[in-house]
Amino acid sequence: MKLEIFSKNESMLTEAIESYARKRVGKLDRYMPWITEGKLEISQEDARVPEERITIQATLGSKGMLIRSQERAEDIRTAIDKVTEALSSRIKRYKGKRYDKGRGVSLTRGAAAEGPEEDEAPRVVKNKRFLVKPMSQDEAIDQMELLGHDFFLYVSAETGKPHLLYRRKDGNYGLIETEMG
Secondary structure, X not given: OEEEEEEOOHHHOOHHHHHHHHHHXXXXXXXXXXXXXXXXXXXXXXXXXXXXXXXXXXXXXXXXXXXXXXXXXXXXXXXXXXXXHHHHHHHHHHHHHHHOOOOOOXXXXXXXXXXXXXXXXXXXXXXXXXXXXXXXXXXXXXXXHHHOOOEEEEEEOOOOOEEEEEEOOOOOEEEEEOOOO
């Protein structure tokens, strides 16, 4: 696997840390051999809580399939361990879902995002752009699970129209199909 490792603060990224990260993330290749490239971004922030000073974002994938995780810790090695554990867990859950389809196993959910304060109206605080490729509904479900999201926007390979796939509270999926009016 080709792994890019970079840091916003160059002094944080030593040869020992880079070697440790390559060793830990490289082990994930045995679970999913189709993973051919990855990116590890290490950043340090001034945080009130020491356990949140180091942030590591990891993105692995190939051919349009992505697995992503972000973890925080007090030191770099702990953050690397936490992010590889999160990726490993996500891969195992995905593989189990692929092979144990139909057994009714519900997925664990992440913590809900905090809403705006009472006196402040909600507003758009972040814009994202991403390349949307045509895919089947099953591919979209797989991609959503690998990313760990509760929803996924994709272009249907059958119709060529945008569809929104989302996870329902009962553990099943919902699909919103678009129509022009």
